[in-house]
Amino acid sequence: MPLTLKSTRKWTDRYALVMLSGLLPVVLGLFIIFWQANRSLQFEATQTAAEAVRQFDLMLDNAALAADVVLPLAGQDCVQVELPLREQVTRRPFVRSVNLMWNNQIYCSSLFGPFKEAVDPADYASGELRLMAGNPVTPNEPLLVYRRAKGQAGVLVSLYGSHLVNVLGLINQYTQLLIQVGGNSIDKYGQVRNTPPVPYPVAQVTVSSSQYPYQVVAGFRAGTVWRFIRAQYPGLMGLFVFLGVVSALTVRWLKKRSSSPTHELQRGLDAAEFIPYFQAVVRSDTKQWAGAEVLMRWQHPREGLVRPDLFIPFAEHSGLIVPMTRSLMQQTARLLAPHASSMEPGFHLGFNITARHCQTLELIDDCREFLSAFPAGRIALVLELTERELIVPSAITHELFAALHGLGVMIALDDFGTGHSSLSYLHEFNIDYLKIDKSFVAMIGVDALSRHILDSIIELSVKLDLGIVAEGIETEEQSEYLASKGVVFLQGYLFARPLPATDFIKTLVARHTPPQ
Template sequence: MPLTATRSRTRPRRYLITLLCGLLPILSGLGILYMQAERTLEQHTRQTAQELVQQVELMLDNTALSSRELLPLAGQPCEAVKLALREQVTRRPFVRSTNLVRDNTLYCSSLFGAFEEKVNPDDYHQGTLWLMNGNPVTPDTALLIYRLNEGQQGVLATLDGYYLANALHLIGGQTRLRLQVGSNWLAADGKVRQTPLPALLVAQSGLASSRYPFNVEAGFDEGEVWRYMAREYPPLFSLLIFFGAIAAALGHWLQQRTSSPSRELQRALEAGEFVPYLQPIVHSDSKRWAGVEVLMRWNHPTEGLVRPDLFIPFAEHNGLIVPMTRALMQQTLQLLVPLTPLLEAPFHVGINITARHCQDLALVDDCRRFLDAFPPGAIALVLELTERELIEPTPITHQLFEQLHGLGVKIAIDDFGTGHSSLGYLRQFNVDFLKIDQSFVAMIGADALSRHILDSIIELSGKLDLNMVAEGVETVEQSDYLAAHGVNFLQGFLFGRPISGQDFIEALTALNGNYPPPGY
């Protein structure tokens, strides 16, 4: 191998790094699953609250209809109208009793006939509904009373709390539901309470009726997100553990590989052995080339092409990644400038940068020289933040990104969702693009549950008004799904593999004469 060993790590440190390698994909995956579970529960409580409002409105429609039919009878002698009161009770579902009121006195009831009891209009929320905890006939049994009044005459129709509690229980299931009328509220146990409505700590959702003066609250107790994940996501937990084990094994193996890269990398840099390979990025709708991602390859004189994962981490560790990237940009510039008339402006050129690039302002000069070589507007330079090393939000870093944006340089987060700092970068830096990692793209068509993770990333990008690039697109199904969900740009083997500069010239020439290029 081109890199050979001279330094070893102590065993405790190696084990610690191995453990961290295993935990990172598990913890990041749990974070994404947690956000998805919260979103699902919030949607559920909104839907449940709406269903309960509709059901209670249906019950009150019956009491309101009975009251409107009986209102003309208010004021007449009880003996003459009591049969009409009882008829409404037998005809109308959910109506428990009907009563006539004259001068704020209940004088006739479907239950007792002639009766006399004072009615206090202030007991009724907005003069219409009163949720009470029973009456002398059925104490400690909830009642919802509907009041319809016209002048000195009125009708009271009662709705049995059994139906209300049953609706709370059947519609809610595992969801906590409360029906509130004024300061009184009813839970699924059928008890009316006058205490302040307690908060629901997870996915609380409130909804007021537009037709009657009541509202409902839906939500879950603390810890429901984790309980939901335990019920619904066991296969994904196994997948996360598998990825964690793979990452830990890979991290352990990489640490055990002995390497002393500085001299060999420096030699290769001076010999110009690091060359650009370009992979096309296409518009999701037209599939026309929108740009390329520039990838570094090591054209070793004896080993041939060396995979980037075998030398990029060493270059970052030794600080050589900065001059290597500068050389890569210079080679890319020399390759693309003669091809400018063939490029569809603004042609996106994506180049990876790391934490090492963000420690001083030299990157600004490198980008300025790159852009100045092209006609204005011909090139859109996109710097992709990788997460092999954490980029600290220092004053220098903020100044760097501010100056880069001043030049018109775009910032993208590469492999979004797979590293521990992606969400932190969104908060700390002014980002223009999210690059969706191929591991999420691969979930398309695998199973509906896994696809929720990808959908959450796409939804997050839409809310933040960020452009999206999906990596690792290999099938037409994946391409169609991403385009239908608003992903702007696509990249993957379906549209082209990373190719050398000469192959890129040939492909671009063919592209302009015959789209797509033959055999591409």
């Protein structure tokens, strides 16, 4: 997803500099501009490709660590090693599946357990990496497979291709990028090709990884140099043509800076482009709406509606997630408060919070302001703790959660069972709800081990007197199974997709209004 930098330079600044440069001829000025533009684009392409290699190496390092752990298990019976394989999937970021081989034959998978499929080492670059457009499980989703072999034993670790696409699309909006593994390549649009990529016409560079057999190719489209020059140096006229060229080049040389996702996020926040979407939560017995999770979407002026996984990590890293969440709560209160009478008493409204929210006490005032917009007792505010960043217990965090509970705010632990810190959160913080991750729900009726884990989570919530919400419900079988286990609240596409505010309010009012 391209991110753009909001320009802070004014025409008056550029014009003043133009007036200072009056001795250089027009030809020299044009030559300097063209030369500098090419040099800058070459530098930008190199830096962007190097950053992409750094991030891809980090992903593959996780795959290599998983392979190191499970390689000694190769040759053992699949039933004995299924759990360690799945443990590596949950512990290692970006890892999709871990598979054991013997004599180049997959015999055990973290996804399916016992599994048989032949592996040809020749399909892998240097016998180590393979880029695939998809596999029988997910034919339309690309993946990168890391292979490690020692004698007859071997391991295949697959990485989500969506992570590769995210990196290619987010690093720099102007640079064209692709990653090449052997004879295959993938670009920021997620298209995997098995033919040699078409060279980029402008400033193409290739940066190879020093650790793994792949390379990143970066460059620009045809005409970028002149478009770049026209965009940076407008308004040249008359006798001041060469003055404008030289001054604009000087400003560009001195003040040029790389595109920054943080600046684009701040621009979007200032422009109120981050808007709420609502996904209903239903009761398992009556299928009545019991609440909704408020999801953040970016209504980008050029890219359209942007998925949260493409910008939330940047927002969390930069700290902008806090004012973005505040804005989301304020918009939600403004939109839903006039329709409070259409909600059942205690209607749940849930917002995601991260470690950044827990470093100060500002969240208390945000929640107090949100609750004051609704009649007393009409809604219940739920804050869902995510685990992308670890929340470190401290005096401030304990004071924060105590004050939130004092306001009647409930705390839910999101995606329970998939993070490292879930159990420690239960110990440190006064949790009210557990949200079962959709990965466990998806395996109902498919994988016995995941179902046992799911049952254990439900049993744990009962013993700890915690509410429980199951996410990702897509089939009636999943809904009926969870209802039979006493899970009260369900959320998923089976009941409702995330809706923009207008559609959500319309549906909410219609469900509350009795038929004529």
